[in-house]
Amino acid sequence: MPKLEYPPELEKLNLEEEPYAFSQKDISDAYALTQVMRTFEHYEMFRRTHDARWNLNDKLYYAYVEPKVWPGSNVPRASIGSHLIFEQIMAIYPSIAQAMFSDPEWFTLEAGFGGDPQAIRAQKAHLEYALEFSAAARGTSTDNQFMLGFLSALLYGNGGVMVEYNADLKAPEITWVDTRDVYVDPFCRTPSFQESARSIIVRKFMSVSEIAKLRGDDRMNVPSDAVLNGLAGQFQFRQADSTKAVQESLRGNVYLPGVTSQNPLPDDKQLEVLVYFSKTQIIWVLNGKHVLYNE
Numbered sequence: 001m002p003k004l005e006y007p008p009e010l011e012k013l014n015l016e017e018e019p020y021a022f023s024q025k026d027i028s029d030a031y032a033l034t035q036v037m038r039t040f041e042h043y044e045m046f047r048r049t050h051d052a053r054w055n056l057n058d059k060l061y062y063a064y065v066e067p068k069v070w071p072g073s074n075v076p077r078a079s080i081g082s083h084l085i086f087e088q089i090m091a092i093y094p095s096i097a098q099a100m101f102s103d104p105e106w107f108t109l110e111a112g113f114g115g116d117p118q119a120i121r122a123q124k125a126h127l128e129y130a131l132e133f134s135a136a137a138r139g140t141s142t143d144n145q146f147m148l149g150f151l152s153a154l155l156y157g158n159g160g161v162m163v164e165y166n167a168d169l170k171a172p173e174i175t176w177v178d179t180r181d182v183y184v185d186p187f188c189r190t191p192s193f194q195e196s197a198r199s200i201i202v203r204k205f206m207s208v209s210e211i212a213k214l215r216g217d218d219r220m221n222v223p224s225d226a227v228l229n230g231l232a233g234q235f236q237f238r239q240a241d242s243t244k245a246v247q248e249s250l251r252g253n254v255y256l257p258g259v260t261s262q263n264p265l266p267d268d269k270q271l272e273v274l275v276y277f278s279k280t281q282i283i284w285v286l287n288g289k290h291v292l293y294n295e
Contacts, residue, residue: 003225003226004229004230004233005224005230006227006231006289007223007227007230007231007289007290010029010033010289010291011030012034013030013034015031015034018031021035021281027281027294029291032285033285033291035283036201036274036285037285037288039199039201039276040183040276042186043183043186043201044183044238044239046186047183047239047240048239051239051240051242051243054156054179054180054243055243055246055247057155057156058155058246058247058250060085061085061155062086062250062251063081063082063083063084063086064250065079066079067079089154089155092154093147093151093154097143100143100146101143101146107124108124109123109124109127127172130171131171131172131173131174134166134171134172134173134174137169142174145174145176146161146174146176148161148176149161149176149177152176152178156179158182160176160179161175161176161177162175162176162177167217168213177202180240180243181202181204181240182200182201182202182203183201183203184197184200185197185198185199185200198278199276199277199278199281200277201275201276201277202274203238203240203272203273203274203275204272204273204275205261205272205273206270207267207269207270207271208232208267208268208269209267211228211286211292219293219295220292221291221292221293221294222292223286228271229266229269231271231286231289231290232266232269232270232271234287234289235257235258235272236287236288241257241258244257245257271286272287272288273285273286273292274288281294281295282295283295
């Protein structure tokens with residue numbers, strides 16, 4: 001068992017007194033940490049009304065009926081739910097799959113002006129192979145990841161996938177992103193993040209061993225095993241965890257944030273990673289305390 005240590009506390013900056021970020025050649029880790037955490041708090045506060053709406057959607061999907069008693073007694077009334085919403089979503093779900101993936105060429109690449117069409121076709125074939133290769137390595141498929149996104153969109157009104165580069169496989173990969181783990185700029189005026197969001201933050205979890213493996217990447221500032229062990233014992237509770245706990249309770253399960261996510265094997269303990277994206281920056285913050293990546 002590794003020793004237990006905690007990362008040094010970075011100075012909390014008053015961003016109003018600091019130079020503009022665009023005027024700085026490099027953003028310090030203290031600045032990056034303050035920027036991400038203050039932005040996350042702002043976005044999470046805006047998200048609370050959406051979490052309440054998603055709880056209602058879950059109740060409708062799982063046909064949950066609030067238990068009641070007859071007036072003046074403790075005799076419970078009938079609480080038989082109707083799975084109308086579930087049936088409607090499951091009825092359209094296969095139709096979406098057929099519309100999207102019945103054609104083997106479910107995405108296209110087009111040559112720009114003066115481009116070589118033959119080279120584009122070769123690039124498309126390579127990309128298709130790479131995406132399926134990376135998905136198969138994780139025991140899934142690109143179709144499945146997109147369908148998880150569509151199911152989320154049908155249930156919550158929003159759904160999505162994320163395209164990232166897998167350094168181990170040396171290939172791009174598509175993964176489903178839980179809507180409840182995405183924090184969007186409240187000022188975003190269109191469905192396109194790239195068009196009008198100043199930034200977005202994606203919350204994900206990585207095991208101690210997964211983070212330790214990043215030491216092979218010079219861009220990553222990975223703390224010692226002792227610090228990772230210390231951080232792994234400090235679960236960062238968020239509003240989204242309550243939303244997920246509500247969903248599990250409607251399904252008859254018990255989900256305890258900070259407990260269910262842990263594992264007896266220290267290597268597999270989970271740490272929160274907040275991934276901040278803007279047009280000019282990508283910052284990873286580990287458990288709200290340590291800047292893992294800052295470029």
